[in-house]
Amino acid sequence: MLPILFPNGLKKAFTLSYDDGCYxxxxxxxxxxKYGVRGTFNISSGITRPEGQQPCGSWERMTLSERKNYLHDGIETAVHGVTHRDFTKLTEPELIYEIMGDKSALEAEFGCIVRGAAYPYGSFDDRSVEALAKCGIKYCRTVWSDHSMAMPTDWLRLRPTAHHNDPELPEIIESFLSTEPEARRMLYIWGHTPEFNQKNNWQMMEDYLARLSGRSDVYYATNLEICEYDLAAKSLEYSADGSMVYNPTATAIWLDKSGTPIEIKPGETVGV
Ligand SMILES: [Zn+2]
Structure with missing residues (x-):
């Protein structure tokens, strides 16, 4: 098995994840x-601010018409529970409703097939992981920031690298940018946008994005793009002796062949 690379033979990916569908x-x-950065917004479809009502406090949600702003390229919308209830405190039917109801509502609203999620309150157990998988959700983000940039091994218990207010984040960003990694790395920053107002640190975030943007060695992608590329790459089929590889997916996959990136096109079998 050859090491997996990101599209175009890259080894670094950067993504964002913000919760709650806030104004x-x-x-x-x-x-x-502005900076060409891609990412994911986790939305509780059932919680909106009434149309015509001005946002007047912190943590105000968007109105339905404001939510049209999520329709831009580079923005993924993902499940966060219809009404933002703690998944671990729900009956089975309530849990399925929170996941499937949100998926279905977001799909109708944004015209796409929603396959990602973040746990409300970061709270989860084995039962909620199972329910998400049954509902067709490919990954779900926890709030266990572990400062790691290693690729996730369990996408339904996805750990972000750091919250945007993490005091170690500047150092992590510099390490991400300056190191030529052996294996793939993903810098994954998460948070809630009202926190920028609470701490008056929008400028800090803009500085981070300016620093991280416009690089030819970074794959800028939504959570789902990174997850599904990773899952596709893991479904490559190898010959018994490892000398041939077949790509059964619809995605071109890049591998590291002794330091040289090679592309395996969809449906292709190649000698490696
Ligand atoms: Zn939330």
Whole structure:
């Protein structure tokens, strides 16, 4: 088995994940578009601010018409429970409703097949992981920031690298940018946009994005793009002696052949 690379033979990926469908997401979306950064917004479809009502406090949600701003390229919308209830405190039917109801509502609203999620309150157990998998969810983010940039081994218990307010984040970003890694690395930053107002640190985030953007050695992608590329790469089929590889997926996959990136096109069998 050859080591997997990101598209175009890259070894570094950068993504963002922001929760709750807050009004302040508008500002982050604008910033992400300015810097060409991609990411994911986890939305409780059942919680909106009434149309015509001005946002007046912190943690205000978007109105349905404001949520159209999530329709830009580079923005993924993902499940966060219809009404943001703690998955571990629900009956089976309530749990399925929170996941499937949110998936279904977001799909109708945004015209895409929703396959990602983040746990409300970061709270999960084996039962909720199982329910997500049954509902067609490919990954779900926890709040266990572990400062790691290693690729996830369990996408339904996904650990982010760091919250944007993490004091170690500047150091982590510099390490991500300056190191030529042996294996793939993913820098994954998460949070809630009202926290930028609470701490008055929008400028800090803009500085992070400016620093991280526009690099030819970084794969900028949504959570789902990284997850599904990884899952596709893991479904390559190798010959018994490892000398041939077949790509049964619809995604071109890049591998590291003794330091040289090679591309395995969809449906292709190649000698490696
Ligand atoms: Zn939340």
């Amino acid at each position: 302040d997401d508008l500002k982050l979306i604008e910033m992400m578009r």
